[in-house]
Amino acid sequence: MPDFDWLFEPVAQLDESARVAAIARQNQLTKPPGSLGRLETIATDFAAWQGRERPALARIGLAVFAGDHGVAARGVSAFPQAVTAQMVANFAAGGAAVAVLAREAGASMAVVNLGTVTPTDAVPGVINHRLAPGTADFTQQPAMDSATLGAAMAAGAGQVEPGLSLFVGGEMGIANTTSAAAVFAALADLDGAATVGRGTGVDDAGLAAKRAAVDAGLARHRERWCSESPETAALAVLECLGGLEIAALVGAFIAAAQRAVPVLVDGFISSVAALAAVRLNAGVADWLIFGHRSAEAGHARVLEALGAKALLDLDMRLGEGSGAMIAIPVIRAALAVHAKMATFADARVCSND
Missing domain, CATH: 1.10.1610.10 (Nicotinate-nucleotide-dimethylbenzimidazole phosphoribosyltransferase (CobT), small domain)
Known part of the structure; x- marks a missing residue:
């Protein structure tokens, strides 16, 4: 256990x-x-x-967590799963948008692979945990077991160093907007139509597939969390519908609040992780600041559920932690004046x- x-x-x-x-x-x-x-x-x-x-921003830590999703088999993404590992390598090489923005913002970046279908053990600069080759298809079975969930959350917590001025969590995982939408729907008692957006840019058929996958996951697993307390219900939701990288974000956000490190939250997926973290430990809410409002459908609803207002609204929906990085100069300006x-x-x- x-x-x-x-x-x-x-x-x-x-x-x-x-x-x-x-x-x-x-x-x-x-x-x-x-x-x-x-x-x-x-x-x-x-x-x-x-x-x-x-106050001042002396040390900013960014961890980009990656993991694959079995629900990708349902045709919910415009890109194949191989892209997750390829992007992990791109992060580590400094070529991704968030890597460029992190350098500009003066943030140190860690790239953490919780479990991709294609291993990245040979890629320099990647922290590999290899918890699983991605999650299972949550329309058919729970996304992960409790041991894997616990390991992913602990791995996320391990990336938060005490003494940081600010922590930012990013994410990468083909089909992870579908997983995040399902987690949010379960936590907020909504359905796929209310939480699902186009993510990587899927067409109408892909959008319908995403909504159907979310609704199928909710129908299959709802009894698992409905009889639980709010705290244990959130764990059950993550186990049934979540992603390895989403679980890592939840663990990181909770650990940051416990270690007196404020968290700058990115877009839709990171905000869903923040909502799960607050459901598990209500005090986490006091340590969160939200970088931007994503163009991804559903993010405005997540912010509303958190009682939060983002600093920026630039129609971004890339993820990775990129929107949060854009907000750092605003924070620096606020502290400077x-x-x-x-x-x-x-x-x-x-x-x-």
Whole structure:
């Protein structure tokens, strides 16, 4: 039996005194109160996360988790499963979009293969766990067993280093928007029509196949989680419908909150993982910030379920962690103006006080 007890351990406490100090500083900066909008709340949130009045992004960790999905056999993707391992190699070589954006953002990147149909053991720079050659087709059987789920979540947690200023989780896996849509549908009591989008760009037939696969998975496994508590129900949903990389993201997000590391969440798939993490451990919600609103159908619903508002909306739907990387300069700007702007007293400018 895998050890899931760690998932329910309390998260780190926010430093509310640091937030109060940061708010007081904001109120003395040479601008009308609230005029920098969300840049101000980004700064005060980071103050509470880092425990200091003037927070900074010193170390950003990005882990891109990969895994294949048996549901790909249902014709739910525009690309073959071989692409997952090929993209893993592209990540490690620095050629993928998220790799370029990570370098620009000053983030260190790890590429973690939980289990692809094509092994990547010989690819330099890849951390290989080889938990399974992908998940099973969830329309026919559970995607994975509990031992594999536990191992994937632990592998995700292992990528979160204490002391990071920010953690970002990315993902890669052909058919993983179908898996994420199924997980979200189960957690939110929706159906395939409400949660499924075009993902890699499938045509109308592919979209119909995705919706049918999600609905078939829900029908086959619903009894498995309906009688559970909210926490154990989320584990059952992940076991029945999830992906290895999605499970790793859930484990990473929970571990980050427990280790006092804020999480910048990417798009649809990462946000579904965040929702599962919050269902397992409600305190995780206090450690999340959302980078962008994906163009993938269903993401707006996930954000609504989390009570979250993304920083950016650029019609992106690539995944990988790419949207989160684009948001990092916004966070840096927020922290820079918070730390470096003059106060009214510094500039000898009259305030309203």
